[in-house]
Amino acid sequence: MTVERLLPGQDARDLIELTREIAGKELARRVDEHERAETYPEGLFATLGAAGLLGLPYPEELGGGGQPYEVYLQVIEELAMRWASVAVATSVHTLACFPVATYGTDAQRERWLPDMLAGRLIGGYSLSEPQAGSDAGAIACKAERVEDGYRVTGNKAWITHGGIADFYALFARTGEGSRGVSCFIAPGAADGLTFGRPEEKMGLHAVPTTAAHWDGALLERDRLIGEEGQGLRIAFAALDSGRLGIAACATGLAQAALDEAVAYAKERQTFGKRIIDHQGLGFLLADMAAGVESARATYLDAARRRDAGLPYGKHACIAKLVATDTAMKVTTDAVQVFGGYGYTREFRVERYMREAKVMQIFEGTNQIQRLVISRHLAR
Incomplete structure (x- = not known):
């Protein structure tokens, strides 16, 4: 549609x-x-x-x-x-x-x-680590200042486009505490940078997600973005916008699942009529449509606040939470509409359901979104 x-x-x-x-x-x-x-x-x-x-x-x-x-x-x-x-x-x-x-x-x-x-250089975002996902302040990968720039040592995880991207927004520790993390633009082919094999994921198979190992790779001084210690501020500001991107992805995925389910329900017949004309199934599709439209309205509201220069961090978290939870429900319900066929790889809805799951996890799990939203309310 x-x-x-x-x-x-x-x-x-x-x-x-x-x-x-x-x-x-x-x-x-x-x-x-x-x-x-x-x-x-x-x-x-x-x-x-x-x-x-x-x-x-x-x-x-x-x-x-x-x-x-x-x-x-x-x-x-x-x-x-x-x-x-x-x-x-x-x-x-x-x-x-x-x-x-x-x-x-x-x-x-x-x-x-x-x-x-222009897309001549494709980027990846390298914030998470094996022991520092939701807790970004626990970053351990170090960028030690040396005469020629910074020597980077440590491990990063869950990098979309890992091993393929031309550059990475890299966050590494240059000091102690939450103000001891800095941001760098790192080349994808730096000496001393290697990548693990792509993760064997549940979905999103066409673009690799990998870990990275930094073994004393040298980054020139002008690859430091902002000031030393400003990294987490940069990371969190970026993630407010990034969460809106994931909300839009989730809404598009949910729309695709809804479209497939409606098309199938118009063709499939049981008891002498199309299954969409059975009230139980028709109401399920109606709830799916209401969820998709609500998710879209939520992310657009947050985007318009951003465009107007208004505070939008809480609204970005709400949009990410609402849209990704909706995508998980709508894709699961789409499989239900297809019945046994939905559980096979003959139809796309089983892939949609697998792809929706990770959207509740990356760019901050939905539990983290609730935590951030509650902190906004407490203020």
Whole structure:
């Protein structure tokens, strides 16, 4: 189903149409093959970059698309309706560009942002560690200051595009405590940087997720973004925006599951009529549709607050929580609509259900979202 979108102007409408065209031609025809074979879609992100879809929410003077977050997130949702792995990786790339775009010097922006925002350099986000996921303050990977820059030693985990990305927004310890973490833009091919084998994941198979090992790799001094000790502030500011990206991914995935379920329910017949005409099944689909629309409205509300310069951290957490919980429920219900067939790999809904699960986990688990929301309320 084509989602009818309320968009701020003709340029935004043209951008959505372009996204739908690319998603229909490039994503829809390749998704099943790559997800089943667990192979990376070579050249696809270059296509998205050439179309201008990898730098949308950043200012045009920095090389971006100059689009409000309200529009950018609807582009992400359109991609997720066709291919969740690609939408998630696009959101992560946008997240990885955030430190340079927001906290970098003019020289750093001039050096890296044009290629980043054009998609000539694809980014990964390297915050988590084996013992520091939700507790980012427990980061142990060290960046020791030396004469030529910083020597990085330690392990990172759960890196989307790990081993493939051209650069990583890396967070490493330069001092003690929560103010002892710093942010770096690290090259993907640094001497002393190696990656583990891709994780054997439940879903999102086409884009690898890996661990990384830093064995004394040297980063030049100008790869420090912001000031020493500013890393967690940068990381958390980026994650407020990144959570909205995941909310849009989850909404697109839920919409895809709803579309498949409705199409099947119109064709499948039992007891002499279409199953969608049985009230029990029809009501289930109605609840699924209400959930998808509510998730979309929630992330758009947070995006509009961001675009208006209003505080939106709490709303980003709510959007991530609502959209990903909705995606899990809607995809599970879609499998139920298909009955036994939904449990087979003949239909996409079983993949949608597997893909939805991780969205409740990354960019801050939904338990962490509840914790953050409750802290906002306590203030």
